[in-house]
Amino acid sequence: KAGVTQTPRYLIKTRGQQVTLSCSPISGHRSVSWYQQTPGQGLQFLFEYFSETQRNKGNFPGRFSGRQFSNSRSEMNVSTLELGDSALYLCASSYKGDTQYFGPGTRLTVL
Amino acid sequence: GENVEQHPSTLSVQEGDSAVIKCTYSDSASNYFPWYKQELGKRPQLIIDIRSNVGEKKDQRIAVTLNKTAKHFSLHITETQPEDSAVYFCAASGDTGNQFYFGTGTSLTVIP
Numbered sequence: 220k221a222g223v224t225q226t227p228r229y230l231i232k233t234r235g236q237q238v239t240l241s242c243s244p245i246s247g248h249r250s251v252s253w254y255q256q257t258p259g260q261g262l263q264f265l266f267e268y269f270s271e272t273q274r275n276k277g278n279f280p281g282r283f284s285g286r287q288f289s290n291s292r293s294e295m296n297v298s299t300l301e302l303g304d305s306a307l308y309l310c311a312s313s314y315k316g317d318t319q320y321f322g323p324g325t326r327l328t329v330l
Numbered sequence: 331g332e333n334v335e336q337h338p339s340t341l342s343v344q345e346g347d348s349a350v351i352k353c354t355y356s357d358s359a360s361n362y363f364p365w366y367k368q369e370l371g372k373r374p375q376l377i378i379d380i381r382s383n384v385g386e387k388k389d390q391r392i393a394v395t396l397n398k399t400a401k402h403f404s405l406h407i408t409e410t411q412p413e414d415s416a417v418y419f420c421a422a423s424g425d426t427g428n429q430f431y432f433g434t435g436t437s438l439t440v441i442p
Binding site: 223252254259260261262264267269274275277309315316317318319320321322323324 | 336362364366372373374375376379419427428429430431432433434435
């Protein structure tokens, strides 16, 4: 099976802009989770979608949102970007929320 | 919610020596504990996992132990090799559908 893919791999934006990141899970996987990774902070959980419904949500402001489509692909949107949003954004897919398999990540730089 | 603490944050060992990374968790309902290895510039990769009904699991040079009473679990790497150099993350999760909580990572350097 093909692994988890994420697009784009790199993004450069300026403060105040918005951005949309995409994640395609492993075929057959219905759960997609999103994480923010920054140096020294490890992996911070953003949210998880399962069968098009947000099932879990981390402690991030409302500027961070997501959705999942009927084919399990997921998108994450960040509005009104801030410098502190610069990070590696990882998505992970799993069959039903158990063992997670990560994508390569999207490196977002906010200038 | 769950809180996972991981120690040490950095670890250097000589090639051939053993490395041990420890994690503690706070929620007794957590029952699944995976370990991920992340090489520089790459995605986290699952290397081993353990469920709460098992005390120890081994896969070649890698082993994980779990102490449910003390709420801690550890990763053991024996006969370390330079290619083991990476950042290792522990995680904890409850029943299927619960979110994963990750430790802050351990940067392991194996010195040839």
